Amino acid sequence: MGDTIVYAGVKFQIMTPYPDRPNQGGLMCSAEIRPVAGRNWEPGPPSPESIELGRVVDRGIRESGCIDVDNLCIIPGEKAWQVILDLFAISDDGNLFDAFALAGIAALKTAMLPEVRFEMSDTDRPLPVSKTPTMCSYHKVGGRFVYDADGKEELGGDERIHITLGDDGHVHSLQKGLKGIFTADEFAEIMEHAQGRCEELRQMILRAEG
Template sequence: MGKTVVYAGVKFEIRTPWPDRPAEGSLMCGAELRPVAHRKYEPGPPSPQSIELGRVVDRGIRESGCIDMNSLCIIPGEKVWGVMIDIHVLSDGGNIFDACGLAAIAALRTAVVPAERFDVGEDYTLAVNGTPIMASFTRVGGRYVYDPCEEEELGGDERIHITIGDEGHLHSLQKGLRGVFTPAEFAEIFKVAQTKCAELRKVVAEKEAN
């Protein structure tokens, strides 16, 4: 998106399910922000920014229900698939949240479960039901800007991330920075988000088809 470049990959492992969810697999999402992406990032352990980024993307995908956790079960109570989305930002030109969200869902929709490698059957395409898309807005000078660039983010005093599903329903909402927004403002933002997410969903479908 713009000058922002992100790539994402999906890893699988076989793990023991949680005792209270013996027939459900797991989903985790993590993001890396390194100096190669922008001089403002530092090397070392995960920063608060990278942790927030991973959690926001994770929440949007998880709350959409696009991954049926029961479909990740191999043997109830014994073996389930653990799905891990690894996101790496190569260049931060602004709005890394939406870019990472797109990369994550695109990676999931093209992921192949390596069952043969773990000797639990034949490889198969991961079942993904829907394409949740994130739309981010930053308030700059009293108005909300969709898909903010780096300069707009620096001048912003409020940030909102909205994840919308295929039917136009809200799956997750995350607010960042300072300030508040009114119901009327949110209604306006949500309407724009529905339109933009629908457009991006078509792009993902086209790329997937090719």
């Protein structure tokens, strides 16, 4: 990911469970990119790019089922924990998608539910995260696939795709961007590479956990 630098933070609040999921907590994910990240970014409300970044990362985490949302319920139908994952870019040198996804799952796996502060328990407890979904992104530049594209390569990209894989290699989310298309053979080639690369990223997260 080159000189791209991001950080992720997790905070919690009490929510009223949704009527169709009275025994579950919730997850929100947002991405913020300010001018400090690079000259291409401007101040103001969230840009379409930052909204897409937040949604793609959110979907990969949500669809993986890595957070036990049933374990976030406090009082069925009345109170539950809402997990808020905030993602910030400090330096954008390309591939913010993978950087945000990596930082996000690492932050979730080390987060603690603040039960002492909310007077629910004498001790805080870890956020119930049981899986480690990881994302791999690919750009097609000049007819060739580029994994982990830097800023210049992204500018020349015709198509891009983001793949989130689970611990067992299961595909939890796919997101295609830009206007081009991928053939079946191209997609098969990307998937084969993604299986190995996502596992490398997963092991990196697990080693960091200790």
